[in-house]
Amino acid sequence: MNWKYLIAFLLVGSLVLQSCESDKKTTTTQTKAPVEKKVKIPAFSADNAFAYIEKQLSFGPRVPGTEEHAACKDWLVSELEAHGADVVVQDFIANIYTGDKWQSYNIIGQINPEEKKRIILAAHWDTRMIAEEDKNKNRQKEPILGADDGGSGVGVLLEIAKILKENPIEDLGIDIIFFDAEDQGKRGPTEPPNLWCLGSQYWSKNKHKKGYRANYGILLDMVGGKNPYFGKDLISKEYAGVLQEKVWRLAHGMGYSDMFSMETTGNLVDDHYFVNTIAGIPMIDIINYTPGEDNGFADHWHTHNDDISAINKRTLKAVGQVVTAAIYKESGNTFK
Ligand code: AHN
Numbered sequence: 001m002n003w004k005y006l007i008a009f010l011l012v013g014s015l016v017l018q019s020c021e022s023d024k025k026t027t028t029t030q031t032k033a034p035v036e037k038k039v040k041i042p043a044f045s046a047d048n049a050f051a052y053i054e055k056q057l058s059f060g061p062r063v064p065g066t067e068e069h070a071a072c073k074d075w076l077v078s079e080l081e082a083h084g085a086d087v088v089v090q091d092f093i094a095n096i097y098t099g100d101k102w103q104s105y106n107i108i109g110q111i112n113p114e115e116k117k118r119i120i121l122a123a124h125w126d127t128r129m130i131a132e133e134d135k136n137k138n139r140q141k142e143p144i145l146g147a148d149d150g151g152s153g154v155g156v157l158l159e160i161a162k163i164l165k166e167n168p169i170e171d172l173g174i175d176i177i178f179f180d181a182e183d184q185g186k187r188g189p190t191e192p193p194n195l196w197c198l199g200s201q202y203w204s205k206n207k208h209k210k211g212y213r214a215n216y217g218i219l220l221d222m223v224g225g226k227n228p229y230f231g232k233d234l235i236s237k238e239y240a241g242v243l244q245e246k247v248w249r250l251a252h253g254m255g256y257s258d259m260f261s262m263e264t265t266g267n268l269v270d271d272h273y274f275v276n277t278i279a280g281i282p283m284i285d286i287i288n289y290t291p292g293e294d295n296g297f298a299d300h301w302h303t304h305n306d307d308i309s310a311i312n313k314r315t316l317k318a319v320g321q322v323v324t325a326a327i328y329k330e331s332g333n334t335f336k
């Protein structure tokens with residue numbers, strides 16, 4: 001065979017092959033299942049999460065507009081950056097129901113910022129300006145330390161940021177969002193829900209990046225108390241029911257059925273409510289709430305007993321390990 005024929009033969013052959021491939025492409029465009037990879041799920045350290053809570057408490061109560069709050073913000077930013085996150089601080093003024101206008105900050109730590117497929121892990125980082133549930137009337141006007149209510153979710157997520165630095169994942173972006181001014185709302189059955197969760201409302205209307213999208217989000221709120229009851233709240237069920245189901249099934253498979261209850265709880269207004277309804281991103285809440293009991297929250301809730309003694313390491317471990325497993329399984333496309 002002479003060279004000219006050989007080259008012509010190869011050219012025609014490759015054209016035929018190419019056309020076959022483009023045929024294949026056009027016929028298999030629907031739901032091509034992503035490749036499943038077995039990923040190792042790193043161990044979550046409850047000791048580290050506990051230390052991150054202690055560190056937050058060392059600043060004092062983190063009420064928006066105070067020095068303690070600003071100092072803790074700087075530390076949170078540096079800690080996320082130390083764990084390799086690309087951090088955006090979103091400044092805003094929180095208009096509190098009292099008429100106060102407080103300087104507030106949403107803190108967003110982006111991991112793999114260029115990845116299209118993204119998951120949000122969120123918690124509020126502010127602490128309540130009053131202790132209206134405290135038995136001691138003289139101290140009800142003082143702000144709380146918020147070890148569980150404020151500290152716990154952040155502590156768990158900082159440990160997850162550390163894990164992500166030490167065990168990098170590919171093909172998946174994570175945004176750790178610390179919402180501010182969640183807990184400065186007005187209590188009462190007739191009060192509008194939008195007096196709460198001012199940071200998540202602000203973020204949902206003004207995302208940190210133009211055109212920002214995430215596949216879904218997981219919110220942690222009061223995830224450090226002893227003997228918690230993590231039931232399925234109805235807001236999560238309505239807007240992100242499939243995800244809620246998957247996370248609760250995962251928790252049961254990991255041996256945490258004593259904390260994660262398959263029962264539904266109630267319509268809990270929390271940061272996830274606004275992310276679901278305003279931003280349109282499905283987000284579930286893992287929150288210690290027992291319906292029908294008094295206010296439904298733990299005994300230390302909105303009291304001065306919400307200090308480090310309210311924190312239980314086994315609870316931190318359960319929540320932290322479940323969320324860690326969810327994201328590593330997601331990165332391996334085996335979260336089902
Ligand atoms: C209300 O009490 C309206 N929502 C519960 C959200 C919350 C308060 N999370 C922590 N503190």
Ligand code: ZN
Nearest residue numbers: 128149183302
């Ligand atoms: Zn609270």
